[in-house]
Amino acid sequence: MASKVAALLFLGLICFHVATAQIVMDCCLSVSEKRLIPKNIVSYKLQVAGSGCDxxxxxxxxxxxxxxxxxxxxxxxxxxxxxxxxxxxxxxxAETQVCC
Structure with missing residues (x-):
């Protein structure tokens, strides 16, 4: 009986550890002020400090x-x-890709 309780406690501890683990994010660690050429850029996203990144x-x-x-x-x-x-x-x- 004691081994079953110990196994359940161990399993609960593992689940708690996995649930509280931080998700790894791909964050910029530094930024440049160098201007970019628009014709070479295809998309963008905004990274917000405090939302997983510094x-x-x-x-x-x-x-x-x-x-x-x-x-x-x-x-x-x-x-x-x-x-x-x-x-x-x-x-x-998006307007040119609208199909019938």
């Missing part, structure tokens, strides 16, 4: 599949313009 950043994906970490869009007009360009491109591409 710093905020705009993460752009280029045609070669490389992730490029730059300063966040807040207060950086060129980043805002690049995001706007990508959104317009995405919208245009």
């Amino acid at each position: 710093i905020s950043a705009a993460v752009f994906l280029n045609k070669k599949g490389m992730k490029l970490c730059v300063v966040p869009p807040e207060g950086n007009q060129w980043v805002q313009n690049l995001i706007r360009t990508l959104e317009k491109r995405r919208q245009r591409d």
